[in-house]
Amino acid sequence: MERIPILKLxxxxxxxxxxxxxxxxxxxxxxxxxxxxxQTRARGVLIDxxxxxxxxxxxxxMLGNIAGMARILDAETVVIGMQPSVAITLVxxxxxxxxxxxxxxxxxxxDLLRASLEERTEDFSAGNQAG
Amino acid sequence: xxxxxxxxLSIRSQDDVVGxxxxxxxxxxxxxxxxxxxxxIVTAASxxxxxxxxxxxxxxxxxxxLQESGRRGLRLSFEDHxxxxxxxxxxxxxxxxxxxGLGLGLGGAKRLSDxxxxxxxxxxxxxVVITRWKS
Ligand SMILES: Nc1ncnc2c1ncn2[C@@H]1O[C@H](COP(=O)(O)OP(=O)(O)O)[C@@H](O)[C@H]1O
Ligand SMILES: [Mg+2]
Numbered sequence: 001m002e003r004i005p006i007l008k009l010x011x012x013x014x015x016x017x018x019x020x021x022x023x024x025x026x027x028x029x030x031x032x033x034x035x036x037x038x039q040t041r042a043r044g045v046l047i048d049x050x051x052x053x054x055x056x057x058x059x060x061x062m063l064g065n066i067a068g069m070a071r072i073l074d075a076e077t078v079v080i081g082m083q084p085s086v087a088i089t090l091v092x093x094x095x096x097x098x099x100x101x102x103x104x105x106x107x108x109x110x111d112l113l114r115a116s117l118e119e120r121t122e123d124f125s126a127g128n129q130a131g
Numbered sequence: 132x133x134x135x136x137x138x139x140l141s142i143r144s145q146d147d148v149v150g151x152x153x154x155x156x157x158x159x160x161x162x163x164x165x166x167x168x169x170x171x172i173v174t175a176a177s178x179x180x181x182x183x184x185x186x187x188x189x190x191x192x193x194x195x196x197l198q199e200s201g202r203r204g205l206r207l208s209f210e211d212h213x214x215x216x217x218x219x220x221x222x223x224x225x226x227x228x229x230x231x232g233l234g235l236g237l238g239g240a241k242r243l244s245d246x247x248x249x250x251x252x253x254x255x256x257x258x259v260v261i262t263r264w265k266s
Contacts, residue, residue: 054177058181089167089171093178093243094242095239
């Protein structure tokens with residue numbers, strides 16, 4: 001079966017979407033990513049969509065679902081490289097993708113995830129000391 | 132209004148929905164739509180093709196080039212012979228879905244197009260026509 005590869009980068013997962021996905025492939029990716037987050041205990045997910053020339057409500061829903069699922073599993077999601085024409089179209093479509101952070105490229109996305117991971121780790125140890 | 136048929140595609144599978152996106156992109160590039168307008172009409176087409184497949188039990192799209200007093204446009208007509216839409220106003224409402232979608236397809240396609248028409252009859256099918264003009 002056709003699949004989008006998921007790479008592990010330290011505590012994070014990276015998926016780079018380079019093909020025009022049919023709906024089943026979108027759902028497979030959603031399931032695969034969720035499973036890998038659990039398996040690897042990843043703390044962050046980078047989804048590179050710079051190769052997508054459109055995001056419709058089906059793909060938008062997947063991005064939202066992944067981010068929601070990741071949050072429950074204590075991982076943060078950053079969407080990378082959304083083309084400006086795609087971002088403008090998404091707003092008009094009516095999709096705001098609440099709770100999804102975006103970054104220009106993978107480096108910036110990694111910076112975001114690392115910073116947020118450090119913050120969360122500090123909160124955790126501060127909480128431990130207090131408790 | 133002079134309209135030239137560019138082609139028609141049947142929508143009977145998820146792969147056909149991808150095929151519609153790609154054909155509409157080619158047509159949009161061909162008539163000289165800018166990147167944002169290309170993306171808008173391709174996204175609208177993706178929503179309507181999926182609706183024809185999922186709710187209309189398959190259908191087809193007619194792609195036409197328009198020419199009117201020197202300006203060019205693209206017209207897409209989606210048609211299926213599925214169950215039809217009992218309450219169009221409700222179906223057009225953002226957030227309404229009878230399935231598992233986000234309920235943004237019809238409303239979104241309307242916002243992403245310059246012109247939008249929908250005709251539906253219960254038991255007979257649905258036809259949605261959208262147009263995007265070159266600005
Ligand atoms: N071609 C169609 N045939 C029958 N019903 C349709 C068709 N297109 C849309 N609908 C109805 O309109 C509703 C809203 O469609 P849409 O805005 O695309 O949202 P979604 O696809 O997320 O449900 C659908 O849930 C369905 O009930
Ligand atoms: Mg829809």
